Amino acid sequence: MKKNFEDIIIFGSGLSAKTMSLVARNAGLSFKLITDKNNSNVPSDDTRSLALSVASKKMLNTLGVNIKTEAVTKMIVIEGGLGDEKIKSKLSFDRELVDEDIAYIAEHSVIEKSIDRVLKLNENEFIKEKVIKIQKEENLSKIILNNNECLLSKALIFTEVLDRDLQNIYKVKYNFFEYGQTAISATLRHSKGHKGHAFQFFQKNGPLALLPMINKRGNNYSSLVWTEKTDNISSLISSKKDLEDSLNNLCSDYLGKISISKGPSSFVLKKLSGVNAVSNGALFVGDALRAMHPMAGQAWNQSLRDIAYIADAFAESEKLGLDLFQCPSISLLDKKRKIESEALINSIGFLNSIYRSDTSLAKGLRRNIMKLADNYKPLKLFLLNEASGGALKRPNLLNGLKPGSNII
Numbered sequence: 001m002k003k004n005f006e007d008i009i010i011f012g013s014g015l016s017a018k019t020m021s022l023v024a025r026n027a028g029l030s031f032k033l034i035t036d037k038n039n040s041n042v043p044s045d046d047t048r049s050l051a052l053s054v055a056s057k058k059m060l061n062t063l064g065v066n067i068k069t070e071a072v073t074k075m076i077v078i079e080g081g082l083g084d085e086k087i088k089s090k091l092s093f094d095r096e097l098v099d100e101d102i103a104y105i106a107e108h109s110v111i112e113k114s115i116d117r118v119l120k121l122n123e124n125e126f127i128k129e130k131v132i133k134i135q136k137e138e139n140l141s142k143i144i145l146n147n148n149e150c151l152l153s154k155a156l157i158f159t160e161v162l163d164r165d166l167q168n169i170y171k172v173k174y175n176f177f178e179y180g181q182t183a184i185s186a187t188l189r190h191s192k193g194h195k196g197h198a199f200q201f202f203q204k205n206g207p208l209a210l211l212p213m214i215n216k217r218g219n220n221y222s223s224l225v226w227t228e229k230t231d232n233i234s235s236l237i238s239s240k241k242d243l244e245d246s247l248n249n250l251c252s253d254y255l256g257k258i259s260i261s262k263g264p265s266s267f268v269l270k271k272l273s274g275v276n277a278v279s280n281g282a283l284f285v286g287d288a289l290r291a292m293h294p295m296a297g298q299a300w301n302q303s304l305r306d307i308a309y310i311a312d313a314f315a316e317s318e319k320l321g322l323d324l325f326q327c328p329s330i331s332l333l334d335k336k337r338k339i340e341s342e343a344l345i346n347s348i349g350f351l352n353s354i355y356r357s358d359t360s361l362a363k364g365l366r367r368n369i370m371k372l373a374d375n376y377k378p379l380k381l382f383l384l385n386e387a388s389g390g391a392l393k394r395p396n397l398l399n400g401l402k403p404g405s406n407i408i
Helices: 015-026 054-062 108-119 164-169 230-237 240-255 299-320 328-356 360-375 377-388
Strands: 003-011 031-034 049-052 070-072 074-080 087-094 103-107 131-137 140-145 150-158 177-190 197-203 206-212 220-229 258-271 282-284
Touching (some): 015 031, 015 108, 015 299, 049 054, 049 299, 054 103, 054 299, 070 206, 074 360, 087 360, 087 377, 177 206, 177 230, 177 240, 206 240, 220 230, 220 240, 220 258, 230 258, 240 258, 299 328, 360 377
Parallel strands (some): 003 031, 003 150, 074 197, 150 282
Antiparallel strands (some): 049 103, 070 103, 131 140, 140 150, 177 220, 177 258, 206 220
């Protein structure tokens, strides 16, 4: 049986796995990326666009990943306001308040291609073989592949949901909660300019978001994320023309005449929290650790925060001679990040629930929350700082600095 030893082994095939690989390479670590997908630098056909926080963009730039994005200069949150429905409450965030852009929008495929361009995985760095077994041997993890190859490493990093066997090995218990909602994503072409403004409309069955995208060949584009009751989705996307008609009826005041340039696609929305980030010689980040409602556009930003802590831990391990799992930043990942992310997930879930409720109490509560947030500057600044990369102290990469912590 052929044996290879790696500093770390990363599991996954998405953006988080590739970013984690880039961080490992920049730290001078040997690694293998175990994936069931082809790493041929051809991005998947994904209709989604992602909102990158200010800190996330700084982090990617520091890693050498430069992505063409559209800056969000204003974020407008509205209850109602679509079609003939009156605006019932409104909250806006303007870049002038913090003297920086609110966020940056890019297509998933553009982000993936930009990371691949820098990462350039060679054939020895990724493995597409099936994992047969993972065993613990003292302080090492032993991975046995179906080609009889054996990999050894002190640290494994999972970026996607573990299968049942791995859940048992690492004592991970996934409890998914389905919101009863499904999100539609599509790229829209429209006649009115978006001016860098993003909109989030809260409706009874779920929010509808319009995110500004880079204009191409003189045409205006925005990304749609429309959350609806799962039972209503099939009728909404059964006909592209019918979906375009619905969007024109609802959104023409904001975008003018609308046509669908790409998509639509849909995905069921689930919540997952409560998983520990550190267990039995393994680290869990991104989708292996949490799932959240897309309402705040924070899912991948949260994954990048996880990775930034691990990047600091790599630097601590090298400078202080510590085992990775003894580093202060791993302790922060395990404790502080759990508090941060669970607070965010539960807050988003709470907002989603009160906007779906028709009770007088819920109506009064959501309008008072909007009014307070719009008029109380300290609260608005806190929300902006949290969305930009975290209101509390951030790891170095999120500040656009080389990985490392204040103790080294």
